Amino acid sequence: ATVPGSPRRSKIEVSFPQMRDFPFELRDGSIRIELAGDEPDWLYSLLDKVKSVASLTANWDSHGGSAISFEATLAALDFLATHMTAEAELPAIVPGSDGGIQLEWHRLAGDLDVAFSYVGQLSAYFKDSASRVEWEMDEVDVDTRKLALAVERVSARRTD
Numbered sequence: 001a002t003v004p005g006s007p008r009r010s011k012i013e014v015s016f017p018q019m020r021d022f023p024f025e026l027r028d029g030s031i032r033i034e035l036a037g038d039e040p041d042w043l044y045s046l047l048d049k050v051k052s053v054a055s056l057t058a059n060w061d062s063h064g065g066s067a068i069s070f071e072a073t074l075a076a077l078d079f080l081a082t083h084m085t086a087e088a089e090l091p092a093i094v095p096g097s098d099g100g101i102q103l104e105w106h107r108l109a110g111d112l113d114v115a116f117s118y119v120g121q122l123s124a125y126f127k128d129s130a131s132r133v134e135w136e137m138d139e140v141d142v143d144t145r146k147l148a149l150a151v152e153r154v155s156a157r158r159t160d
Helices: 043-054 070-083 144-155
Strands: 019-026 029-036 092-095 101-107 110-116 122-128 134-137
Touching: 019 043, 019 070, 029 070, 043 070, 043 092, 043 101, 070 101, 070 110, 070 144, 101 144, 110 144, 122 144, 134 144
Parallel strands: none
Antiparallel strands: 019 029, 092 101, 101 110, 110 122, 122 134
């Protein structure tokens, strides 16, 4: 109840988004995906692409390519969960003949390839189209800030 002459108070409601999780089944095991709030528009498309690549079996390329490993798939999903915004453009999901997975963005802003080896080790190559800055990194010298900036640059949606 309000007392006559007292200032009117606003009602403030605080709510926390309900955490949702679901299993993501792969050939060699299951990953639990946790979502808080609204899922990005690209989520289910991305998961379908990852599952399609991750389901490749030995000799998928008819040249002796290895089956895509659980470790590479998990590392790629973890990377995407960490670096992708809800508005981001998705990378191409490319299988590696060594059983790894590569994420590729080839856009006007530049090119970024982030590869995960059979054991989930990261390597990356980036070339900025405007500045012509170019770099590579591997599991020994991963600069997470530099990599995050590159992902932001190549995954941003064009507004023109």
